Amino acid sequence: MLADPHHLLVLAEDVTSQDVEALAVSRSTDAGWSGPAELQLMPGVHLTGPWTLESDLLRSFDLPAWARQAYLLSCPVQRGAALPAELRGVDPLLDAFPSGVPTGVEAEALGHLRAIARRLRGALRVAGTGAVVVPDADAAIDLTVLAPVWLDHDAGLQVLRQTLPAVRSALDDIPEELAGQELEGYMLLSDLGDGDLLEIEAAGLDEVPTVLRGTDWAAGGVVGYEIRWRPAHPEQAFRGRPPLQVRRSRARAAELIERAAGALQALVGGEVVDDDGFLVDPGDLAG
Structure with a gap:
């Protein structure tokens, strides 16, 4: 039974339980079905459902008109201090807990729910x-290419010069006396104008990402090529509802990130994942 003491994952009619399961196991090695209509996210935390949402429940819970089903989250309640005044209005999910911000297992569980809701265009x-929180699916634009192949600094620079504007090496900003030191990875920068940057960081990973477990090539080591937007005004860009001009800049950055990820993946192989750790089909990236 749906009840106020539980957090809810709210989804549209066309989302299947297999969709939810696939995303859950992408983020946690402990995720999987633990019983009929019971999906474990991690030890002691599980979702039950889906429960059908009738029209009267939509109204009483103030849910979006597209909502047709929900999963109920069972997890320990762990709360910390009240949300500081200076952080109000930054994160809609934290705003929903004004008297005590979730910590520990509850915070981690809500992180899983928000990631799943964002990917499936759902809500919490x-x-x-x-409070009803609808994650902005267009806000998480960073991508990472996970690959078996190491692309050295100069090769990476050459590939991305065909895709990104004004791309350069971060070594250009390092003092000359430090530039000769051996580095474990490297970073490239692309100037987007108005102070916005893209950062492309290449490094070997210490552990195989959860989403790649069971992938044969990953057992031999994984290289991560992270492509991240660094806006000039992060306090505006990463708040709940950025100004229109910032959203336009974000959309432009998102297209460039997709092109860069596509170019890298075409060369080094492997997989592309989003900022929540979910697989992205390279065929869906901007060309």
């Missing part, structure tokens, strides 16, 4: 306050 309904 928070226990207690009843």
Whole structure:
């Protein structure tokens, strides 16, 4: 039964339980079905459902009109101090807990729910306050190419010069006396104008990402090529609803990130993952 003491993952009609399971196991090695209609996210934390949302429940819970099903989250309640005044309005999920911000297992579980909701264009309904949080699917634009092949600094620079504007090496900003030191990875920068940057960081990973477990090539080591947007005004860009001009800049950065990820993946192989750790089909990236 749906009840106020539980957080809810709210989804549209066309989302299947297999969709939810696939995303859950991408983020946690402990995720999987633990019983009929019971999906474990991690030890002691599970979702039950899906539960059908009738029209009267949509109204009483103030849910979006597209909502047709929900999963109920069972997890320990762990709260910290009240949300500081200077952080209000930055994160809609934290705003839903004004008297005590989730910590520990509860915070981690809500992180899983938000990631799943963002990918499936769903929502969360928070226990207690009843706040409904609809993650912005267009806000998480960073991508990472996970590959078996190491592309050296000069080769990476050459590939991305065909895709990104004004791309350069971060070594250009390092003092001359430090530039000769051996580095474990490297970073490239692309100037987007108005102070915005893209950072491309290449490094070997210490552990195989969860989403790649069971992949044969990953057992031999994984190289990560992270492509991240660094806006000139992060306090505006990463708040709940950025100004229109910032959203336009973000959309332009997102297209460039997709092109860069596609160019790298075409050369080094492997997989592309989004900022929540979910696989992205290279065929869906901007060309």
